[in-house]
Amino acid sequence: MDKFSxxxxxxxxxxxxxxxxxxxxxxxxxxxxxxxxxxxxxxxTIVAMATGCMEIVSSPLPTTAWEVPxxxxxxxxxxxxxxxxxxxMKAMMRKGKLPPKxxxxxxxxxxxxxxxxxxxxxxxxxxxxxxxxxxxxxxEAYMNTGIQRSSSTPWGASTTTSPAGKxxxxxxxxxxxxxxxxxxxxxxxxxxACPSFPFDLMDKVEKAAAIEGPAYLHILSVxxxxxxxxxxxxxxxxxxxxxxxxxxxxxxxxxxxxxTYRPHPILPVREYIEGQGRFRHLxxxxxxxxxxxxxxxxxxxxxLSEED
Amino acid sequence: MARPMDEIRWQDLEIGAAVSEHxxxxxxxxxxxxxxxxxVDKDQCIRCGVCWLYCPDVAIKQSEDGYFEAxxxxxxxxxxxxxxxxxxxxxxxxxxx
Amino acid sequence: xxxxxxxxxxxxxIAEAVGQADCDLISAYPxxxxxxxxxxxxxxxxxxHLDAEFVPVESEHSAMSVxxxxxxxxxxxxxxTSSQGLALMAEIFFIxxxxxxxxxMALANRSLSAPLSIWNDHSDTMMVRDGxxxxxxxxxxxxxxxxxxWAFRVAEDPAVRLPVALNxxxxxxxxxxxxxxxxxxxxxxxxxxxxxxEKPLHPDNPVSMGCFAMPEIYSEAQMxxxxxxVDSYATCVKAWEEWAAVTGRQYHPVETYRADDAEYCIVTxxxxxxxxxxxxxxxxxxxxxxxxxKIRLWRPFPFDDLYRAAAGKHTLIVLDRAISFGGPGGxxxxxxxxxxxxxxxxxxxxxxxxxxxxxxxxVEDFKAIILGGKAKSAEGDVAGFTFYxxxx
Numbered sequence: 115m116d117k118f119s120x121x122x123x124x125x126x127x128x129x130x131x132x133x134x135x136x137x138x139x140x141x142x143x144x145x146x147x148x149x150x151x152x153x154x155x156x157x158x159t160i161v162a163m164a165t166g167c168m169e170i171v172s173s174p175l176p177t178t179a180w181e182v183p184x185x186x187x188x189x190x191x192x193x194x195x196x197x198x199x200x201x202x203m204k205a206m207m208r209k210g211k212l213p214p215k216x217x218x219x220x221x222x223x224x225x226x227x228x229x230x231x232x233x234x235x236x237x238x239x240x241x242x243x244x245x246x247x248x249x250x251x252x253x254e255a256y257m258n259t260g261i262q263r264s265s266s267t268p269w270g271a272s273t274t275t276s277p278a279g280k281x282x283x284x285x286x287x288x289x290x291x292x293x294x295x296x297x298x299x300x301x302x303x304x305x306x307a308c309p310s311f312p313f314d315l316m317d318k319v320e321k322a323a324a325i326e327g328p329a330y331l332h333i334l335s336v337x338x339x340x341x342x343x344x345x346x347x348x349x350x351x352x353x354x355x356x357x358x359x360x361x362x363x364x365x366x367x368x369x370x371x372x373x374t375y376r377p378h379p380i381l382p383v384r385e386y387i388e389g390q391g392r393f394r395h396l397x398x399x400x401x402x403x404x405x406x407x408x409x410x411x412x413x414x415x416x417x418l419s420e421e422d
Numbered sequence: 423m424a425r426p427m428d429e430i431r432w433q434d435l436e437i438g439a440a441v442s443e444h445x446x447x448x449x450x451x452x453x454x455x456x457x458x459x460x461x462v463d464k465d466q467c468i469r470c471g472v473c474w475l476y477c478p479d480v481a482i483k484q485s486e487d488g489y490f491e492a493x494x495x496x497x498x499x500x501x502x503x504x505x506x507x508x509x510x511x512x513x514x515x516x517x518x519x
Numbered sequence: 520x521x522x523x524x525x526x527x528x529x530x531x532x533i534a535e536a537v538g539q540a541d542c543d544l545i546s547a548y549p550x551x552x553x554x555x556x557x558x559x560x561x562x563x564x565x566x567x568h569l570d571a572e573f574v575p576v577e578s579e580h581s582a583m584s585v586x587x588x589x590x591x592x593x594x595x596x597x598x599x600t601s602s603q604g605l606a607l608m609a610e611i612f613f614i615x616x617x618x619x620x621x622x623x624m625a626l627a628n629r630s631l632s633a634p635l636s637i638w639n640d641h642s643d644t645m646m647v648r649d650g651x652x653x654x655x656x657x658x659x660x661x662x663x664x665x666x667x668x669w670a671f672r673v674a675e676d677p678a679v680r681l682p683v684a685l686n687x688x689x690x691x692x693x694x695x696x697x698x699x700x701x702x703x704x705x706x707x708x709x710x711x712x713x714x715x716x717e718k719p720l721h722p723d724n725p726v727s728m729g730c731f732a733m734p735e736i737y738s739e740a741q742m743x744x745x746x747x748x749v750d751s752y753a754t755c756v757k758a759w760e761e762w763a764a765v766t767g768r769q770y771h772p773v774e775t776y777r778a779d780d781a782e783y784c785i786v787t788x789x790x791x792x793x794x795x796x797x798x799x800x801x802x803x804x805x806x807x808x809x810x811x812x813k814i815r816l817w818r819p820f821p822f823d824d825l826y827r828a829a830a831g832k833h834t835l836i837v838l839d840r841a842i843s844f845g846g847p848g849g850x851x852x853x854x855x856x857x858x859x860x861x862x863x864x865x866x867x868x869x870x871x872x873x874x875x876x877x878x879x880x881x882v883e884d885f886k887a888i889i890l891g892g893k894a895k896s897a898e899g900d901v902a903g904f905t906f907y908x909x910x911x
Contacts, residue, residue, distance in 0.1 A: 135452060142500075184726075
């Protein structure tokens with residue numbers, strides 16, 4: 115809760131729309147992110163979810179963890195499915211086949227569903243301008259299938275398909291910058307968030323819901339299983355990702371960037387990297403290079419937000 | 423109450439294998455996964471609700487006296503509540519069922 | 520629209536029918552030869568001739584996904600595709616039927632790559648034969664127009680709730696100008712009442728769709744699909760009877776031509792039926808006891824109708840417009856052999872593959888196929904298939 119002047123956990127929505135009994139791993143910050151997103155969205159929401167951890171853990175027949183209407187069709191198409199829900203309802207309400215109602219149309223997927231296999235469909239949905247929110251829960255690999263690398267896996271992370279080895283430092287590519295790709299669609303709202311900063315996250319969800327047109331939220335969701343950290347440290351590592359500027363919290367609203375949280379002081383990335391099993395093989399020079407890149411990327415972001 | 427999976431006949435399934443009993447996952451008690459159990463020291467607890475807010479499993483409940491406690495039917499024992507408690511009033515102990 | 524006869528391109532007649540059906544959402548991606556259908560639908564929406572959402576997606580995979588989302592909220596939903604587009608959407612094609620989402624698709628049949636070919640055969644639809652949809656084949660513009668309404672009527676019936684693929688031969692039908700009797704809007708409205716879906720996605724009554732199944736329950740979920748599709752037969756027939764009652768145009772799962780006393784029947788699906796009938800007329804004049812069996816309803820497979828049509832025939836000569844590579848014949852012949860093998864006095868099934876990628880199958884070709892099939896049957900040369908008209 116540090117860095118928030120007003121602490122108001124008890125003012126948070128009490129209703130739960132993603133309920134207990136779901137089968138997520140112990141300490142799953144992605145499940146926490148889903149829970150917080152749903153609190154901010156409330157009851158009048160339809161969720162289309164991509165195949166992945168959250169889909170599997172929440173819907174084993176004959177039960178569901180969802181308290182709102184929810185649909186899963188396949189891996190890559192949550193954005194197209196929610197486009198259909200939104201457009202179908204729009205037509206039916208316009209034609210008087212359904213009574214008018216304000217509904218949040220929300221697609222959700224992991225980083226694989228978003229940055230890899232569902233990228234084209236997400237781009238299509240954002241470009242068409244549906245009144246929808248797309249939420250990417252980024253845990254930086256294909257955790258559901260056993261920690262394989264995605265294009266959202268950061269440089270140096272060892273995964274089961276980017277293993278560290280004698281001639282490998284793990285993932286050899288840089289993390290794909292999905293929020294910037296969303297911004298390139300000229301949509302009204304894009305934001306990054308992390309459940310370690312729950313109020314910032316819920317504020318952004320509420321904003322995304324209030325804005326007409328497509329909104330994109332990119333939520334860093336710490337995965338203790340895949341990042342090889344103790345489950346109780348899931349919140350801590352999310353906080354470190356933000357406070358080291360590895361994952362800055364910002365928003366892009368109607369063409370303007372703003373940092374919603376500026377860490378002070380900025381912690382060295384070493385504090386974030388060390389302790390995560392997926393980075394265990396990295397040496398000092400490697401961490402220095404991550405530090406340098408992190409600094410450069412953050413400065414670019416600061417500049418963008420100051421220009422605005 | 424959903425029937426156990428291996429008692430369901432095909433005729434019992436809803437159209438398209440949909441599930442209209444929303445929130446029914448709560449019939450599945452994830453508490454059995456637990457190897458560690460959080461214990462709250464009420465003398466220190468300031469009833470802030472941080473543990474409640476950060477619980478990924480919706481397994482912290484507020485009692486009538488305002489204290490927050492783990493619902494052991496669902497608590498998986500991840501330890502986030504203990505780690506995040508601002509006053510350090512939650513400890514984890516080894517679970518013995 | 521009032522009742523009238525028009526000369527119209529079949530694609531446009533299909534689009535007009537979707538409009539008369541008061542469809543809520545159309546989502547499609549352009550692919551030849553389906554394009555005229557969706558172009559005309561987008562014009563109708565642009566001109567407020569049809570009050571619907573036209574969702575122009577970036578791929579066929581998305582087209583089917585959008586249709587699934589829209590059908591899940593209870594919207595009347597239509598798409599159209601061909602060939603590679605169907606291949607790309609195949610993943611979601613299977614899911615649509617599993618989730619019992621009553622999407623209607625005009626499938627302008629086209630050959631599959633490679634080599635790339637935009638022309639007509641049935642290799643695309645045979646690829647998704649096992650996808651759990653209702654499949655119907657039509658052979659002219661009137662049938663195509665009529666079956667748009669039939670498709671919505673059957674798909675959305677509470678006893679069915681399955682997607683329907685309306686198979687139309689690409690170019691040979693989609694791009695032909697034909698006379699079509701249009702029905703008036705009131706008649707259509709009575710024939711297909713407003714779609715009221717049981718338990719759609721809506722915040723007032725939250726339901727979860729597309730849940731995950733453990734091995735203990737997957738088989739049961741599959742059985743619900745199988746039974747739904749098999750049981751839809753009754754509604755398919757009833758909907759044809761209702762249509763006949765108001766328009767006078769009667770359709771059947773399996774239709775025959777001069778087949779009652781025939782010893783040899785050519786079996787076709789789709790637009791080649793008319794050419795086959797002309798060939799049979801000529802052969803009859805030569806004294807050959809031949810007839811035509813046309814399969815209109817492909818899924819659910821109309822076993823009893825086939826048994827009735829095949830009863831007493833010496834040989835069925837099946838014309839397939841697709842190949843089951845490495846298998847024992849074309850898909851239609853395979854199914855007929857399988858369906859008939861245990862029936863008493865089962866006719867011999869001889870199989871020809873012809874008409875791939877719109878290569879002409881003329882009246883003369885049909886005559887050669889029928890007489891060739893008769894000869895093969897007499898010689899006992901009935902295994903596998905013959906590639907008709909192949910050079911080399």
